[in-house]
Amino acid sequence: xxxxxxxxxxxxxxxxxxxxxxxxxxxxxxxxxxxxxxxxxxxxxxxxxxxxxxxxxxxxxxxxxxxxxxxxxxxxxxxxxxxxxxxxxxxxxxxxxxxxxxxxxxxxxxxxxxxxxxxxxxxxxxxxxxxxxxxxxxxxxxxxxxxxxxxxxxxxxxxxxxxxxxxxxxxxxxxxxxxxxxxxxxxxxxxxxxxxxxxxxxxxxxxxxxxxxxxxxxxxxxxxxxxxxxxxxxxxxxxxxxxxxxxxxxxxxxxxxxxxxxxxxxxxxxxxxxxxxxxxxxxxxxxxxxxxxxxxxxxxxxxxxxxxxxxxxxxxxxxxxxxxxxxxxxxxxxxxxxxxxxxxxxxxxxxxxxxxxx
Numbered sequence: 217x218x219x220x221x222x223x224x225x226x227x228x229x230x231x232x233x234x235x236x237x238x239x240x241x242x243x244x245x246x247x248x249x250x251x252x253x254x255x256x257x258x259x260x261x262x263x264x265x266x267x268x269x270x271x272x273x274x275x276x277x278x279x280x281x282x283x284x285x286x287x288x289x290x291x292x293x294x295x296x297x298x299x300x301x302x303x304x305x306x307x308x309x310x311x312x313x314x315x316x317x318x319x320x321x322x323x324x325x326x327x328x329x330x331x332x333x334x335x336x337x338x339x340x341x342x343x344x345x346x347x348x349x350x351x352x353x354x355x356x357x358x359x360x361x362x363x364x365x366x367x368x369x370x371x372x373x374x375x376x377x378x379x380x381x382x383x384x385x386x387x388x389x390x391x392x393x394x395x396x397x398x399x400x401x402x403x404x405x406x407x408x409x410x411x412x413x414x415x416x417x418x419x420x421x422x423x424x425x426x427x428x429x430x431x432x433x434x435x436x437x438x439x440x441x442x443x444x445x446x447x448x449x450x451x452x453x454x455x456x457x458x459x460x461x462x463x464x465x466x467x468x469x470x471x472x473x474x475x476x477x478x479x480x481x482x483x484x485x486x487x488x489x490x491x492x493x494x495x496x497x498x499x500x501x502x503x504x505x506x507x508x509x510x511x512x513x514x515x516x517x518x519x520x521x522x523x524x525x526x527x528x529x530x531x532x533x534x535x536x537x538x539x540x541x542x543x544x545x546x547x548x549x550x551x552x553x554x555x556x557x558x559x560x561x562x563x564x565x566x567x568x569x570x571x572x573x574x
Contacts, residue, residue, distance in 0.1 A: 217301065217302065217571050217572065217574045218571070218572065219247065219250045219251055219252045219567075219568065219571050220250065220251035220252070221251060221252075221253075222251075222252050222253070222301045222302065223252070223253040223254075223255065223298070223299070223300045223301050223302075224247065224252055224253070224254055224255075224300055224301065224302045224303075224304055225254075225255040225256075225257065225295055225298050225300035225302070225303050225304070226240065226244065226254065226255070226256045226257065226304050226305075226306055227257045227259065227291070227303070227304070227305050227306070227310050227313065227314050228240055228256065228257070228258050228259065228305075228306040228307060228310065229259050229260060229306070229307040229309060229310050230258070230259070230260040230262055230265065230307075231256075231258050231260075231262050231265035231266055231269055232262050232264075232265045233264075233265065233465070234408065235330070235381070235486075235488060235489035235490065236306055236307060236328075236330045237265060237306075238489050239306075239330075239357070239381050239382070239489065240306045241268055241269060241272075242382050242383075242384065242560065242563060243563070243567065244256065244269070244272055244274055245272060246560065246563055246564045246567055247567065248272060248273055248274065249564070250564065250567070250568065254272070254274040254275070255274065255275045255276075255277065255298050255300060256269060256274055256275070256276045256277070257277045257279055257291065257294065257295075258276065258277070258278050258279065259279055259280070259281075259287070259310065260280065261278045261280050277294060279291065279294065284313075287313060288313060288316055288317065291313055291317045292317050292320055292321065295317055295321060295323070296321055300323060301323075301324075302323065302324050302325075302326065302571075302574070303317065303318045303321075303323045303324070303325045303326070304325070304326040304328075305325070305326065305327050305328045305351065306328050306330075307328060307330065308327070308328055308329055308330060308331075308336040308337075308339070308340055308344075308347055309339065309340045309343075309347060310328070311327035311328065311346075311347035311348070311350065311351050311354070312340070312343045312346055312347045312350065314326075314327060314351055315327065315346065315347070315349075315350025315351040315352075316350065318351065318352065319350070324352050324353070324574060325350075325351040325352050325353070326351055326352070326353045326354065326355060326574075327347065327348070327350075327351030327353070327354040327355070328354070328355055328356075329354060329355070329356040329357070329361045329365060329486070330357055330486050331358075331361070331412075331484050331485060331486045331507065332358070332360060332361055332364065332484040332485070332486070332506070332507060333348075333356075333361050333364035333365055333368065334364070334484070335412055335484035336361075348365070348368065348369055349369055349370050349371065352371075352375060353375045353376070353377065353574060354369065354375065354376055354377070355377045355378075355379045355570065356376070356377070356378055356379070356486070357378075357379055357380060357381050357486040357487045357508070358378075358380075358485070358486040358487050358507045358508035358511075359378060359508060359511055360507055360508060361486060361507070362376060362377075362378045374573070377570045377573070379566055379567070379570060380487050380508065380512075380558060380562075380566070381486070381487040381488075381489055381492060381558060382492075382558045382559065382560055382562060382563035383489070383492040383493060383496055383554060383558055383559070383560075384559075384560055385496040385551065385554060385555040385559060387469075387496075388469060388472065388473075388493060388496035388497045389469065389472075389473040389497065390473070390497060390498040390547070390548075390551060391472065391473045391474065391475055391476070391497050391498050391499055391547065392473070393473075393474055393475055393476045394476050394540050394543040394544045394547060395540065395544055398476075399431060400431055400432075400433040401431055401432050401433065401476045401477070401533070401537035402433045402435060402474065402475045402476050402477075403432060403433065403434050403435070403475065403476065403477050403478070403479050403502070403533060404435050404436075404437070404468075404471055404472065404475040404477070404478050404479065404494070404499070405418050405434070405435070405436045405437070405438075405478070405479045405480065405481070406436075406437045406438060406468050406478075406490040406493075407436070407437075407438045407480070407482070407490070408438055408439065408440040409438050409439060409440030409441065409442040409443045409446055410440050410441070410442060411442065412482060412483050412484050413438075413440075413481070413482050414481045414482055414483055414504075414523075414526075415436060415438070415442070415446050415481070416446065416449060417481035417526045418434055418436060418460070418479060418481055419446065419449055419450050419453055419455060419460060420453075420526075420527070421434065421479075421481075421526070421527070421529065421530050421533075422434045422450070422453070422455040422459050422460040423453045423454065423455050424527065424530055425459060425530060425533075425534075426454065426455055426458065426459050429530075429534050429537075430459065431537065432459060432533060432534070432537065433459055433460075433461075434455075434459060434460040434461075434479070435460075435461050435463055435471060435475070436460070436461070436462050436463060437463045437464070437465075437466055437468050437471060438462075438464075438465070439464065439465040443462075446462070447462060450462070468490075468493065469497075472493060472494060472497040472499065473497055475497075475499060476499070476500075476537070476543065477499055477500045477501070477502060477533060477536060477537075477543070478490070478491070478494035478497075478499045478500070478501050478502065478503075479502045479503070479529070479533075480501070480502070480503040480504065480509075481503075481504055481523075481526055481529075482504060482506050482507075482523075483504070483506065483523050484506055484507065485506045485507035485508070485509065486507050486508060487507060487508040487509075487512060488507065488508075488509065488512075491503065491509065491512060491513075492512070492554050492558055494550075495550035495551060495553065495554040496550075496551055496554055496555070497547075497551075498544075498547035498548055498550060498551050499547055499550065500517075500518060500519070500536060500543050500546040500547055500550070501513065501516075501518040501519065501550065502518070502519045502529045502532055502533055503518070503519070503520055503521075504520070504521060504522065504523040504526055505520045505521065505522055505523070506523060512557075512558075515553075516546070516549060516550060516553055517545075517546045517549065518546065518550070519532040519533075519536075
């Protein structure tokens with residue numbers, strides 16, 4: 217399917233500040249550039265999240281219907297009036313609705329897989345198998361998920377696509393923290409406060425560093441349903457507002473440009489936006505080996521460990537904190553690497569290739 221002059225209707229569960237939503241913004245912007253008419257249906261009215269999407273020349277519809285059956289009927293009526301050439305989901309749990317409505321209206325449908333398939337299916341519950349198999353096509357943002365889908369999905373391999381996340385590198389200011397002296401070495405984590413992100417590991421690292429390495433400062437940007445539990449854990453561990461701070465929900469660009477390194481401790485990921493944003497900000501990366509991270513950081517000098525080996529990250533952070541020249545070199549390499557690998561031009565090419573195969 218060529219893109220110029222076509223109409224694509226996207227359905228998103230939310231347009232908050234998460235990685236999937238940031239990628240949706242990039243995708244819609246590139247599709248508009250390629251001559252596509254875009255409708256975006258949002259199933260959860262988030263006024264703050266909508267603001268960036270309202271800067272795009274697209275049509276936005278808010279459909280806040282809680283009951284699943286009512287939601288299917290409401291979506292069917294709305295999409296029948298839009299008459300798109302293609303119907304596309306941006307969240308795995310939305311695949312269920314997109315797949316059903318696509319079949320009812322005889323419109324080709326595309327589902328999404330934004331993390332590991334195991335994590336997505338666990339979070340979707342009883343309808344997870346339907347969410348995986350009902351859409352005509354499915355797009356994964358990691359090669360790990362692509363392979364998992366290939367093994368489980370009951371459709372032809374030609375219906376599964378790999379679309380790595382991209383980043384607008386020019387939107388991120390390179391950090392100068394490693395080129396100027398400071399008593400503190402600031403390590404930043406950005407994540408939703410959910411079980412899979414394992415913020416408890418960051419707290420454990422801060423606890424281990426408190427007495428032996430007091431120059432290390434751990435900062436966390438995020439929000440989520442585990443916030444109170446994590447705050448209590450940090451307080452009981454003796455690190456809260458000492459060498460660990462919860463910065464809440466905020467635009468991360470300021471903290472990225474003021475940090476010395478970036479830390480990710482997740483058990484499951486797809487292709488993490490936050491890793492790419494940190495690389496664009498010239499930060500060295502310390503991370504667990506999950507999702508697409510090994511591919512994203514291949515041939516770089518960043519620090520990667522298995523999820524159950526995360527405490528060894530502390531040794532790497534301590535070593536780098538005493539070697540500013542190395543930290544600067546790795547950070548500069550990261551910015552160049554991510555711009556060449558996952559810039560917006562690459563996304564444009566990837567999107568064109570995928571839609572031409574549909």
